Amino acid sequence: MRVRRAGDAALLVETGDPHRLDAAVRAAGLPGVVDVVPGERTVLITTDGDPGRLADRVAALEPPPRTAADAPPVEVPVVYDGADLAEVAELTGLSPDEVAERHSAAEYTVAYLGFSPGFGYLTGLPNELRVPRRATPRTSVPAGSVAVAGPYAAVYPSASPGGWRLLGRTGLALWDVTRDPPSLLRPGTRVRFVREAR
């Protein structure tokens, strides 16, 4: 673990297990902590207090026994009729049906969120389904679009521009500002895609 400063009000902690450090920081209830933001290999901790003292406390943390990864996976029902399904099949040398089968057979973990509220970057995508983003992003991708790009899978939580390849759609609301918490996904959440008939 290496603790870097990110200005005078935040620490950027490099760690092999961001989700466990995230859980440890939250469980410890450290004074002055504002935001705890896991990244791919880091946890950003912002503070309204003294970052030096916080750095000492973070370095002394014991990881808690349980994390979100120990909870049962969120099941996302998917109809595989996405606009890019045929193209992804072509790029991967698989049939559209095989793309859907392999995508729904894997188990995923939310590495971190970003891009838009509730947008989780899911690791666990089978290697053979790795395809680059579209050369030209769409100006609007509908909410609930199930997509892949590079090593990640995702579900668009709300309508937004986007360049990921669309495999299908879900009716599950991943983001709802009237719900607490508003996001179905958080860092460390496990996810399964469940294939549905159209």
Next chain:
Amino acid sequence: MSGDGPVQEALDLAGEAVLEVVRPGPLATVQDLGRPGLAHLGVPGSGAADAPALRLANRLAGNPEDAAGLELTFGGAALRFRRAAWAAATGAPAPVSVDGRAAPFNAPFRVPAGGLVEVGAPARGVRTYVAVRGGLTPEPVLGSRSADLLSGLGPPPLAAGDAVPLGPVTGPGLALEPLRVDVAPVPEPPAEPRLRVLPGPRDDWFAAGALAALTSAVYTVADASNRVGVRFDGPPLDRVRDGELPSEGMVTGALQVPPDGRPILFLADHPTTGGYPVIAVVTTADIPVAAQLRPGTKVRFTTHPR
């Protein structure tokens, strides 16, 4: 005539508790202190770009510091008060008038029921704040009334004809009691601003001379600046490491450097995570200065001892 007797005040307060936007100017949004604590869900902090200016406006208007007010970008707004109220304007200094008569800046002023408040173009700075006693009370989203222009959370930017609800003025008999606050002494935004920075967290992704270049050259604020970030033109900051940085959390004040080498300084509506390395972070104290930088302004960055 706007009488000051109790009968007149009762009539004033009976007016509809809304602020009518006659003209929003180039960009007018509702802002409070934002949505801290939700960044791990991809929710930007948002809130007033120049938070100390909003806090001051609220104090002057007799509100809690976290009440929602207006953030005007380059002024140019006209607001009709349906109810009498105390108000205050802070931030980028702009001419303010009530029914055509000059009103003070950085000080409370009274608006009669039906009064028209006009805010002209600021001579310096970008964002002028207007707080109204009782606060603006559009429906909060995730605990905040701030308009987040990156994610679209909160009330959309104001348009002519919008009616923004005002909160109740609490305390019997205190409603329109004159506020006992002196004019707040506020320095003008500097003509040649210096922003103090702390190196890192990814200064090791840059060439040895990059930090020195950042802190010795003059950078010019580019037109494409907004609530997400301030863009700069100037000597590009060269990287020594290729490829993408694994995405990591981003802070307000971060100087993120995309492949073209020109830094972007993150403001209130910045994305929560990003993959471009951050060479340095502007100190918390200087973020309000950054939030008031106009396109074309020449800026120097200086290293701040830790």
